[in-house]
Amino acid sequence: MGKLDGKVALITGAARGQGRSHAIRLAQEGADIIAVDICNQIDTVAYPMSTPEDLAETVDAVESLDRRIVAATADVRDHEALCSVVDEAVSELGPVDIILANAGIAPQGAENPDEVKTFRDVVEVNLFGVWNTVHAGIPSMMEKGQGGAIVLTSSTQGLSGAGGTGTGAGDGYAASKHGVVGLMRTFANWLAPQSIRVNSIHPTGVNTAMVVNPILQKYLHDNPALGGALQNLLPVQMIEPIDVSNAVAWLVSDEARYVTGVTLPVDAGFAAR
Numbered sequence: 440m441g442k443l444d445g446k447v448a449l450i451t452g453a454a455r456g457q458g459r460s461h462a463i464r465l466a467q468e469g470a471d472i473i474a475v476d477i478c479n480q481i482d483t484v485a486y487p488m489s490t491p492e493d494l495a496e497t498v499d500a501v502e503s504l505d506r507r508i509v510a511a512t513a514d515v516r517d518h519e520a521l522c523s524v525v526d527e528a529v530s531e532l533g534p535v536d537i538i539l540a541n542a543g544i545a546p547q548g549a550e551n552p553d554e555v556k557t558f559r560d561v562v563e564v565n566l567f568g569v570w571n572t573v574h575a576g577i578p579s580m581m582e583k584g585q586g587g588a589i590v591l592t593s594s595t596q597g598l599s600g601a602g603g604t605g606t607g608a609g610d611g612y613a614a615s616k617h618g619v620v621g622l623m624r625t626f627a628n629w630l631a632p633q634s635i636r637v638n639s640i641h642p643t644g645v646n647t648a649m650v651v652n653p654i655l656q657k658y659l660h661d662n663p664a665l666g667g668a669l670q671n672l673l674p675v676q677m678i679e680p681i682d683v684s685n686a687v688a689w690l691v692s693d694e695a696r697y698v699t700g701v702t703l704p705v706d707a708g709f710a711a712r
């Protein structure tokens with residue numbers, strides 16, 4: 440028996456990285472998965488984003504655990520498209536019990552960036568996209584009337600301005616990830632009467648293609664003070680996606696049934712420095 444038997448989890452950014460890891464971890468606990476990803480490039484993002492092949496890999500991984508998965512391509516910035524793919528998936532899998540608003544971009548380090556467009560894109564994906572995701576997932580959860588759990592992916596940059604550089608990418612990232620905390624708190628108040636819990640998670644650097652790519656590595660190399668500002672307390676440079684997934688799997692389970700409105704760092708002590 441898994442902790443999440445019979446549950447349906449909506450996960451954005453599920454094609455790869457932490458989103459894929461969350462899909463697998465929740466499926467191991469018995470959940471069926473609605474996996475959404477853009478599987479396309481956003482032009483202000485210099486590192487390669489996900490592909491349809493990445494999303495297909497997530498599908499294979501979940502199916503190999505004997506769980507059901509509906510995968511769809513949608514941009515979290517597109518409210519109608521997102522609602523429509525979620526509605527279609529719900530007609531197949533049943534109402535949503537868990538929402539993981541995980542999709543995000545971090546376009547730091549692009550050459551000659553359009554600062555204004557970059558700031559706007561980051562905020563639209565990382566903040567408006569989270570709002571859209573929750574509103575796409577909530578109607579069937581409310582209708583089912585048996586509570587639920589929502590985790591919004593923020594960052595250490597949602598609790599700290601360490602390493603601020605004055606760029607559209609960096610400012611947009613910190614602003615959007617702090618904004619996610621505001622959404623989490625207002626959603627927690629809104630949804631508590633329905634026994635729907637809402638928390639945010641704040642990872643330090645995670646070993647995914649968002650940060651392990653030549654563009655960001657060059658940016659950190661050229662700005663050594665930034666690397667220093669982003670160091671963890673524990674002797675680990677980066678954590679693994681599964682470290683975040685394990686915290687998420689606990690947060691959405693009944694073991695955390697009275698945990699709501701919390702900003703949970705999974706940050707190797709970063710916030711305590």
Ligand SMILES: NC(=O)c1ccc[n+]([C@@H]2O[C@H](COP(=O)([O-])OP(=O)(O)OC[C@H]3O[C@@H](n4cnc5c(N)ncnc54)[C@H](O)[C@@H]3O)[C@@H](O)[C@H]2O)c1
Pocket residue numbers: 451452453454455456457458475476477478479488489513514515516541542543544545564568592593594595641642643644645646647648649650
């Ligand atoms: N990697 C880190 O160091 C780190 C640290 C703290 C927080 N985070 C956050 O964790 C989350 C997951 O990132 P990751 O590390 O797995 O990186 P990743 O780039 O591997 O995964 C992000 C996924 O989101 C998808 N995505 C991006 N924009 C989208 C959009 N508009 N619509 C739909 N899907 C979209 C991407 O295609 C990708 O598959 C992000 O919100 C990120 O900001 C990452």
